[in-house]
Amino acid sequence: MNRRNIEEKIFITLMLASVFIVMGSLVLIVAVIVLNGAPSLSLEILTQTSEGGFYLGAGGGFLNAIVGSLLLALPATGLAFLIGVVIALYLQKDFMRPSIANFIRICLDILWGVPSVVYGVFCLTIMIAIGMTGGSLLFGIIALTLLEIPIITRSIDESIKMVPVGLKESAYSLGSTKVETAMKVVRRQAMPGIIAGVLLGFGRGIGDAASILLTVGDSNYFPTSLSDQTAALPTMILNLVSMPDQVVQNKAYAVAFVLLMIVLLISIITRYLTKKSSKHIIK
Amino acid sequence: MGKSKTIQIKTKDLNVTIHNNPVLKNIDIEIPAKQLTAIIGPSGCGKTTLLKSFNRLLELQDGIKIHGEIVVDGINIMSSGLNVPDIRKKMGLISQKPYPLPMSIFENVAYGLRIHHDKNTKELAEAVQNCLQEVGLWSEVKDRLHDPASRLSVGQQQRLCLARAIAIQPEVILCDEPTSALDPIAAQQIEKLLLKLKKDFTVILVTHTLRQAKRVADHVIFLYFGKVVEQGSAAEFFNNPKNPETKAYLAGEIS
Numbered sequence: 001m002n003r004r005n006i007e008e009k010i011f012i013t014l015m016l017a018s019v020f021i022v023m024g025s026l027v028l029i030v031a032v033i034v035l036n037g038a039p040s041l042s043l044e045i046l047t048q049t050s051e052g053g054f055y056l057g058a059g060g061g062f063l064n065a066i067v068g069s070l071l072l073a074l075p076a077t078g079l080a081f082l083i084g085v086v087i088a089l090y091l092q093k094d095f096m097r098p099s100i101a102n103f104i105r106i107c108l109d110i111l112w113g114v115p116s117v118v119y120g121v122f123c124l125t126i127m128i129a130i131g132m133t134g135g136s137l138l139f140g141i142i143a144l145t146l147l148e149i150p151i152i153t154r155s156i157d158e159s160i161k162m163v164p165v166g167l168k169e170s171a172y173s174l175g176s177t178k179v180e181t182a183m184k185v186v187r188r189q190a191m192p193g194i195i196a197g198v199l200l201g202f203g204r205g206i207g208d209a210a211s212i213l214l215t216v217g218d219s220n221y222f223p224t225s226l227s228d229q230t231a232a233l234p235t236m237i238l239n240l241v242s243m244p245d246q247v248v249q250n251k252a253y254a255v256a257f258v259l260l261m262i263v264l265l266i267s268i269i270t271r272y273l274t275k276k277s278s279k280h281i282i283k
Numbered sequence: 284m285g286k287s288k289t290i291q292i293k294t295k296d297l298n299v300t301i302h303n304n305p306v307l308k309n310i311d312i313e314i315p316a317k318q319l320t321a322i323i324g325p326s327g328c329g330k331t332t333l334l335k336s337f338n339r340l341l342e343l344q345d346g347i348k349i350h351g352e353i354v355v356d357g358i359n360i361m362s363s364g365l366n367v368p369d370i371r372k373k374m375g376l377i378s379q380k381p382y383p384l385p386m387s388i389f390e391n392v393a394y395g396l397r398i399h400h401d402k403n404t405k406e407l408a409e410a411v412q413n414c415l416q417e418v419g420l421w422s423e424v425k426d427r428l429h430d431p432a433s434r435l436s437v438g439q440q441q442r443l444c445l446a447r448a449i450a451i452q453p454e455v456i457l458c459d460e461p462t463s464a465l466d467p468i469a470a471q472q473i474e475k476l477l478l479k480l481k482k483d484f485t486v487i488l489v490t491h492t493l494r495q496a497k498r499v500a501d502h503v504i505f506l507y508f509g510k511v512v513e514q515g516s517a518a519e520f521f522n523n524p525k526n527p528e529t530k531a532y533l534a535g536e537i538s
Contacts, residue, residue: 175369180398282382282433
């Protein structure tokens with residue numbers, strides 16, 4: 001067995017080890033959440049809000065956190081997408097000089113790397129300045145939107161960059177304007193990547209605790225207006241784990257489990273949408 | 284056999300540099316209307332650059348500088364302030380690699396019609412059918428008009444691109460080595476189509492195969508390293524070349 005064969009075997013072993021570590025970690029995390037959370041899961045816990053001493057070990061549930069998280073993450077993702085897709089289209093060579101566009105891309109990359117707590121503090125500063133105390137749904141949405149914009153924008157940008165130049169030239173040759181080409185041709189070709197980018201943003205947004213910790217406060221009830229405080233799944237996990245009672249702490253796993261399920265569900269929907277949108281794209 | 288020649292396109296002292304390298308030098312040519320003009324020459328001598336300057340597609344590349352005039356139907360399309368998409372509408376372009384749009388077969392042909400005209404559904408359907416019949420694709424796709432265009436074979440895709448181009452009724456069809464990526468049968472179909480289309484459109488064909496040019500061209504322009512060496516009617520060019528470089532190229536000595 002010569003040196004090259006040995007090298008190959010070593011690398012394959014290393015690759016298999018990496019896969020094992022990654023898959024193993026994932027399985028371990030899911031197993032811990034499921035094993036600890038499943039006993040606490042019940043219809044009651046999913047359909048009731050946390051009034052009446054949920055945090056103290058009495059009955060009740062965390063439906064308010066489920067609703068709160070969805071009311072935070074869905075609008076934030078929607079807003080971040082609307083803003084992000086326009087920026088991403090405009091960054092292309094057709095509309096903007098590459099030197100400026102690359103500078104903006106660097107700024108977005110830096111924003112992507114900013115710890116989410118900074119977005120929370122930023123919104124908190126504004127809230128204090130306008131005299132708002134306690135937190136609100138609105139500022140939670142704003143914090144999450146700011147968090148998701150760089151993620152969604154850069155992901156969509158990378159997908160759009162992969163659209164072949166020849167395809168755009170075909171559209172231009174037919175007398176399309178730049179906007180027509182972007183909206184009718186580029187958008188369609190990049191759609192699977194766009195959808196993947198939105199999922200990435202949503203996943204980050206719904207699971208983030210630091211940015212909403214300072215901005216949404218807490219509540220036992222569903223938020224009914226943008227100025228209401230609200231509960232949310234990540235913050236509820238923190239609250240439950242901070243309680244001195246073991247039984248209450250275990251309920252945190254149930255919340256984590258629900259969070260996982262929401263992300264899984266959105267992931268499945270995204271896969272379906274991606275498949276549908278790739279029907280017409282040019283390979 | 285003098286065909287009456289109106290000149291569709293004329294260039295005056297056209298110079299193109301890419302990243303400050305001269306690619307086209309002092310090009311003065313005339314393209315006759317409703318005939319098939321072949322632009323021939325060895326690889327890398329600027330044929331595609333010249334072709335793409337006619338519909339101002341060249342400007343989309345980096346580092347391009349264009350000087351000189353390109354007069355189409357009496358208007359210099361290089362003057363500032365003109366609406367470029369309108370200029371491009373007068374020309375159709377098919378490239379070496381066919382790029383169908385990421386839509387159904389029907390929508391590909393309808394694309395130009397939708398953005399330029401206000402046709403209703405019935406008129407659109409009729410126009411699409413006509414174009415597909417013109418290129419000989421109708422019988423092959425009429426039962427799957429709403430299938431993705433990417434499912435067609437390469438030869439069918441190229442014919443689809445032609446159908447898409449003629450749908451907006453251009454005056455000129457620009458072809459950049461349209462048969463290079465095709466098998467011989469598909470290539471022959473395209474050549475036959477071009478011969479048919481030159482009755483209604485001015486066809487400009489860039490090709491690196493001399494034999495193809497001999498089969499289809501009425502008029503020939505020979506480019507060699509960015510300069511026009513010789514241009515004239517096909518009969519004159521192939522039977523009675525004047526320039527020594529032309530003679531060498533025709534004899535296969537330079538390529």
